[in-house]
Amino acid sequence: MQINEIVQKLNMTARAIRFYEEKGLISPQKQAINQYRVFTEQEVWRLQTIIALREVGMNLEDIKSALEQMEGGDYDELQYYLELQRSMMFSQWLEYKQMIATTDGLIDLLKQEKSLPLSGIYELAEGSKRLRNVRKNWRDQWDYDGRAVTHDQVVANLDEDRDPEYKDYAEALSSVAETISPQTGEVGLDLGTGTGNLAGQFLASGITMCGVDQSKEMLRQCRLKFPHMETKLGNFLAIPYLDDQFDFVVSSFAFHHLTNEQKQLSLQEMERVLKPNGRLCLADLIYSEAENEIKPAAGAGKFYASLADLLTWFDQHGFMVQYKQINSLLHIIHAIKA
DNA sequence: TTTCTTACA
DNA sequence: TGTAAGAA
The missing domain is CATH 1.10.1660.10 (Multidrug-efflux Transporter Regulator; Chain: A; Domain 2)
Structure with a gap:
């Protein structure tokens, strides 16, 4: 031809x-x-x-x-490319949403004031630019791809001196499952699912689970362990699902990888994919109280949230919150969208 | 007529 | 990638 x-x-x-x-x-x-x-x-x-x-x-x-x-017959790679593409599309979709909101803001200002106050324009533009950058700056800084294969052994044989981060790991996971206590037929999302350990708790009781992780290798391990679980490549700042999809969202030992600014966006994202009356349960390393408390160093690329900040956020967004403390840092936070 | 290459937008 | 120009 x-x-x-x-x-x-x-x-x-x-x-x-x-x-x-x-x-x-x-x-x-x-x-x-x-x-x-x-x-x-x-x-x-x-x-x-x-x-x-x-x-x-x-x-x-x-x-x-x-x-x-x-x-070379490697269709896994193609799947990865497509999923990467898909997750990027979600980022773009959210960006557009943000831009639409910004534009709406400008239109409203125009209607009310008959002119565009410069401060308002500036604020709106800055706001959207900042949000965009926050999303763009998201990267895999933690080499989870490289740790995927050994991850389960690490959390199974904890050397608490070397990995204080995963202290009380098993207890936290089962506590999340217990807190959510899912009903048959419900669909849940595990954010930063890794090799699917938290999701597995729910799968075991016959609940449909979807998992999102930013590491393709982690997801590969996860698929090996739980072939029937739906997994998608994606991140906390642009959850690769449409709005109102899940009865509950859970996440364990992952939230602290986000900066405080990113945490806000992420919570917004969780709220977006959650159905009305949906439940949210986080198990993570969080500073419990008082500014004068001696805060253990979080380490590079880790940002432990402050409990008070989280409670404030949930409160402002109409969630009912309960929490419990597992150890000095580890907390379980349960929020219900009212 | 068709396609090719190269340069430029 | 579109368009234009000159050549085989």
């Missing part, structure tokens, strides 16, 4: 095809006489794949590696 047939068949432009070749995504043979490109079925298939991946917003570089993986 020559280039024009392809162009019509897949309705694209010849320039695009040559461009893909230039970028090394395809490499059709050329006729010796006139240098015309000749396309095989294989190449048509590749082109179709490129178009499809393009359609979901993947850039050419990523498509190239995805294609290479698929050549």
Whole structure:
């Protein structure tokens, strides 16, 4: 097949095809006489794949590696690329939501004041820019990919001196499950599910669970352990689910990886995916009280929330809250969306 | 007529 | 990636 047939068949432009070749995504043979490109079925298939991946917003570089993986029969990688794409789309969706809200704010100001007060504009613009940056600055700083395989052993054989972070791990998990005490037929979300240890508590009693984690390797382990659990790549700041999807949201030993600013966004996100009257239960390392309390160092990339801040947030957002303390840092927080 | 390459937007 | 120009 020559280039024009392809162009019509897949309705694209010849320039695009040559461009893909230039970028090394395809490499059709050329006729010796006139240098015309000749396309095989294989190449048509590749082109179709490129178009499809393009359609979901993947850039050419990523498509190239995805294609290479698929050549090697590695469909896991492709799945990862698609999930990454999906989670990015959720980030963008939220950004748009934010921008819409900002615009609405400006429209309201315009209506009320007949003019745009500069301070208001500035505030709204700054606000949305800040939110955008907070989301953009999210990264895997913790190398969970590298720790995925050994993670379960680490939490199983705790050396409390070396890993004070996971002290009372098992107790915390079962406490969360107990607190939520899910009804048959309910659907729950485990944020930062890792290898699915918390979700497993619910799965064991026949509850449908979805898990979100930012580490693909953690999710791989999780899928091995719980093949029937739905897992998605994503993060706390742009939960890859639509609004009002879950009866309850849980999370353990993960929230403290967020900065305080990110925590606010994250709570907002949990609220978004939670059904009306949904429940939320967090097990995490939290400073309990008083400013003058001696706060143990949280370590790099860790930000223990203050209990008071959390309670305030829940209060302001119409949640009923209860909490209990497991050890000096570890708390279980239970909030119900009224 | 068709496609190719190259340069530029 | 689109468009334009010159060549095979």
